Amino acid sequence: MTDDILEIGGVKLESRLLTGTGKYADDSVIPAVCEASGSQVITVALRRVDFNSETGNVMDFIPKHMQLLPNTSGARTAEEAVRIARLAKAAGCGNWIKIEVISDNKYLLPDGYETAKATEILAKEGFVVLPYVNADLYIARSLVNAGAAAVMPLGAPIGTNRGLKTREMTRILIEEIELPIIVDAGIGRPSEACEAMEMGAAACLVNTAIATASDPVVMARAFGRAVEAGREAYLSGPGAKHHHAKASSPLTGFLSEGQ
Secondary structure (H helix, E strand, O other): OOOOOEEEOOEEEOOOEEEOOOOOOOHHHHHHHHHHHOOOEEEEEHHHOOOOOOOOOHHHHOOOOOEEEEEOOOOOOHHHHHHHHHHHHHOOOOOEEEEOOOOOOOOOOOOHHHHHHHHHHHHHOOOEEEEEEOOOHHHHHHHHHHOOOOEEEEOOOOOOOOOOOOHHHHHHHHHHOOOOEEEEOOOOOHHHHHHHHHHOOOEEEEOHHHHOOOOHHHHHHHHHHHHHHHHHHHHHOOOOOOOOOOOOOOOOOOHHHHO
């Protein structure tokens, strides 16, 4: 499917799997994960980056061809998110930014109001903004108006590996929002990423499920294949569902009919 391109912020992507840099037991595995997954976009929390460190800097393990997607992890308000985004750009991380504004310490659910405020400010400054939010139609619409480049609804709370719990709400976003819908957070199995893609999601972002697997490289490969399979299934136009059985072959021509 080399002609099936996802374009965000003027960047053309062949892979629809976005990956992350958090929670790895050893950051040195990140290059192999990127290669196995086929991913072209990778998130990084600015607070994990030490540009003055000679060793142990996560940036040292990110392949040069990857599109960086710094995130505003740790921001509790729009003001803090904007500050982190500007710092990331000034530090040489580019103009892509994933907005995370979270003040809820128990469930780590994003604050849609503050996220929209930060998105509007940064979009006007020329950032390619990918906001992380709850799967809510009205929040998504406000992000469209604010100038977001995509909308990233959670599948389940961050880091839970619980799967696509927001299935029906995410389906509504896919149907109603013209921007790419990238399912982010909570996806724990390749089959769940495949389902999101079958529904029509533009992409999936997976970090914890890969980083915490016994073999992150093999898991990354599995997610890459699952996202591709789900996308192909969506593009193929799946057949309609029926309540009653429908035979694959005509119910005629049985041996008994010729006796």
